[in-house]
Amino acid sequence: xxxxxxxxxxxxxxxxxxxxxxxxxxxxxxxxxxxxxxxxxxxxxxxxxxxxxxxxxxxxxxxxxxxxxxxxxxxxxxxxxxxxxxxxxxxxxxxxxxxxxxxxxxxxxxxxxxxxxxxxxxxxxxxxxxxxxxxxxxxxxxxxxxxxxxxxxxxxxxxxxxxxxxxxxxxxxxxxxxxxxxxxxxxxxxxxxxxxxxxxxxxxxxxxxxxxxxxxxxxxxxxxxxxxxxxxxxxxxxxxxxxxxxxxxxxxxxxxxxxxxxxxxxxxxxxxxxxxxxxxxxxxxxxxxxxxxxxxxxxxxxxxxxxxxxxxxxxxxxxxxxxxxxxxxxxxxxxxxxxxxxxxxxxxx
Numbered sequence: 001x002x003x004x005x006x007x008x009x010x011x012x013x014x015x016x017x018x019x020x021x022x023x024x025x026x027x028x029x030x031x032x033x034x035x036x037x038x039x040x041x042x043x044x045x046x047x048x049x050x051x052x053x054x055x056x057x058x059x060x061x062x063x064x065x066x067x068x069x070x071x072x073x074x075x076x077x078x079x080x081x082x083x084x085x086x087x088x089x090x091x092x093x094x095x096x097x098x099x100x101x102x103x104x105x106x107x108x109x110x111x112x113x114x115x116x117x118x119x120x121x122x123x124x125x126x127x128x129x130x131x132x133x134x135x136x137x138x139x140x141x142x143x144x145x146x147x148x149x150x151x152x153x154x155x156x157x158x159x160x161x162x163x164x165x166x167x168x169x170x171x172x173x174x175x176x177x178x179x180x181x182x183x184x185x186x187x188x189x190x191x192x193x194x195x196x197x198x199x200x201x202x203x204x205x206x207x208x209x210x211x212x213x214x215x216x217x218x219x220x221x222x223x224x225x226x227x228x229x230x231x232x233x234x235x236x237x238x239x240x241x242x243x244x245x246x247x248x249x250x251x252x253x254x255x256x257x258x259x260x261x262x263x264x265x266x267x268x269x270x271x272x273x274x275x276x277x278x279x280x281x282x283x284x285x286x287x288x289x290x291x292x293x294x295x296x297x298x299x300x301x302x303x304x305x306x307x308x309x310x311x312x313x314x315x316x317x318x319x320x321x322x323x324x325x326x327x328x329x330x331x332x333x334x335x336x337x338x339x340x341x342x343x344x345x346x347x348x349x
Contacts, residue, residue, distance in 0.1 A: 005266075005294070005296075005297060007035075007037050007038055007041060007297075008041055008297045008298070009266055009267050010038065011038045011041050011042060011051060011219075012219075012263060012264075012266075012267035012268075013267050013268070014038070014051070014054045015047070015050050015051060015054060015223070017226050017264060017267070017268055017272075018226055018227050018230035019226055019229065019230055019264070019272040019274070020268050032055075032056070033055065033056070033059060034052075034055045034059060034060070034063060038051055039051055039052070039065065041219075041297060041298075042219070044218075044297075044298075044299065045218040045219035045220060045222075045298050045299060046105075046107070046108075046218050046219070046220035047105055047218075047219050047220050047223060048065065048069045048105075049066075049069050049070065049073060049104055049105045049106065050103060050104070050105055050223060052065060052066045052069065052070075053104065069106060071156055072106045072156050072158070073104065073105070073106035074190065075149075075156045075158055076099070076106045076107070076110060076158055077100075077188045077189060077190045077192065078190065079110060079149045079158050079160065080096055080099065080100070080110050080188070080192070080194055081188065081190065081192030081193075081194060083110070083112060083128070083160065084096065084192070084193075084194040084195065086127055086128070086131060087112075087124060087127070090123065090127060092114070092116060092120050092123065092124060093114070093115040093116040093120065094112055094113065094114060094115060094116075094124070094195065095112070095113050095115055095183060095195045095196060095197060096110065096111070096112055096113075096194050096195065096196050097111055097112075097113050097166075097196065097197055097202065097205050098111045098202075098205055098206060098209055099111050100186060100188070100194070100196060101220070101223070101224055101227075102199070102224060102227035102228055102231065103223055103224075103227055104189070105220070105223075107220075108159070109146075109158065109159035109160060109161055110158060110159070110160045110161070111161050111163065112124070112160065112161070112162050112163065113163045113164075113166065113176060114162065114163065114164050115176060115180060115183075118164060121162070121164040124162050125138075125145050125162060128147050128160070128162070129147075132150060133147040133148065133149060133150070133160065134147060134148040134149075135147055136148050136159070139169070139170075141170070141330075142167070142169060142170055143163055143164040143165040143167040143170070143172070144161055144162070144163050144164075144167065145161070145162045146159060146160070146161050146162075147159070147160040147161075147162070148160070165323075166205060166208075167323070168212070168213040169327055169330070170323055170326045170327040170330050171212075171320070171323050171324055171327045172319050172320060172323040173208050173209075173212040173213065173314070173320060174204065174205060174208050174247060175247070175317070175319045178243070178246060178247060179197060179201045179204070179205075179243075182197050182198040182200060182201035182239075182243075183195055183196075183197065183198070184196060184197070184198050198236075199228040199231045199232055199236065200228075200232065200236050200237075200239050200240035200243060201243065202224075202228065203224065203225065203228045203229075203240065204240070204243050204244065204247060204249065206221060206224050206225075207221065207225075207249065207252055207253060207256050208247070208249055208252060210256070211249075211252040211255065211256065211302060211307075211310055212252070212310065212311075212314070215301060215302040215307055216299050216300070216301060216302065217255075217256060217259050217298060217299060217300040217302070218298055218299045219298055221256065221260075222259075222260055222263060222298075225256070225257070225260050226260070226264070226272075229272070229274045229275065229278075232274070237274060237277070237278060240278070241278065241281050241282070244282065247317065248313045248314045248316050248317040248320070249310075249313070249314075250282050250283060250313060251306070251309045251310045251313050252310045252313075253278075253282055254279065254282050254283060254284070254285065254286055255286055255289060255302060255306050255310070257275055257278060257279050257282070257285070258279070258285040258286045258289040258290070259289055259292075259293055259298075259300060260275060261275050261276070261279065261285060262289065262290050262293045263293060263298075266293075286306065288303070288306075289306075
């Protein structure tokens with residue numbers, strides 16, 4: 001690995017891995033004073049708190065970066081619990097997804113998915129408007145409505161996205177009906193309880209989102225994968241494998257898990273057995289990814305050929321294929337889908 005990746009490896013070693021047996025001892029030995037170079041990598045990869053929590057307690061309490069990110073983390077939990085209570089009181093079938101990481105970290109916004117009929121989605125929107133949440137944007141004929149949480153002198157601003165489908169624009173990249181059997185209750189650090197997906201279903205949504213919507217791999221996905229796999233037994237991994245195949249995400253997971261495997265081996269000297277086993281079940285690692293990891297720091301963009309293979313596989317998913325047709329015809333995202341179809345056509349011909 002090149003010299004410019006040394007800080008990346010140090011960051012990974014300091015934060016540690018839940019799949020390393022002596023992780024607590026190793027990471028403790030490496031922890032020290034705040035390093036702006038490590039924080040820059042962490043912030044670019046959406047894991048600022050994961051790094052800042054490794055800084056000595058007395059020092060991090062004085063860091064404005066720590067206090068800012070921690071306040072957003074607690075505000076995110078506060079609003080998530082508040083909205084969950086509102087929907088529970090009305091008997092609405094909802095779930096919080098892509099929001100609550102399996103390690104202390106805040107995300108850019110709160111994502112809530114309606115699991116009931118469309119009329120319940122409309123009711124959710126009306127409830128939030130009536131309770132003072134500020135309507136920011138609603139896609140005409142689309143599947144997402146964005147709100148802003150209450151902002152006061154002492155409380156930071158948080159955005160809330162309410163979804164009727166797991167989608168980007170008009171493109172439905174996961175069928176929510178296939179995930180209904182994977183709902184659990186999660187207790188948050190503030191004592192509140194909300195409905196979330198079980199680890200195998202949550203990991204599906206995270207990786208589908210990062211590959212299909214963002215075309216990107218960040219360390220936030222790296223740590224989510226490690227922590228969720230650490231929570232899974234053999235039966236859970238079997239269910240995860242079935243979900244990957246059923247949702248036509250084998251190529252997306254192969255790309256994602258190959259990067260995860262390479263980073264883990266570089267930082268900790270080995271590839272966890274669960275990752276090795278899962279990659280084997282999905283067709284093995286992608287060899288070209290290794291050179292991408294060795295040349296630069298994350299975030300990593302998905303290369304065009306891999307991205308096309310991911311979308312070609314997803315075209316065998318009925319709901320994805322039908323929604324893609326609608327996406328092509330819809331302004332203002334028409335240009336995105338035209339580029340995508342051009343890539344697919346070029347690869348086929």
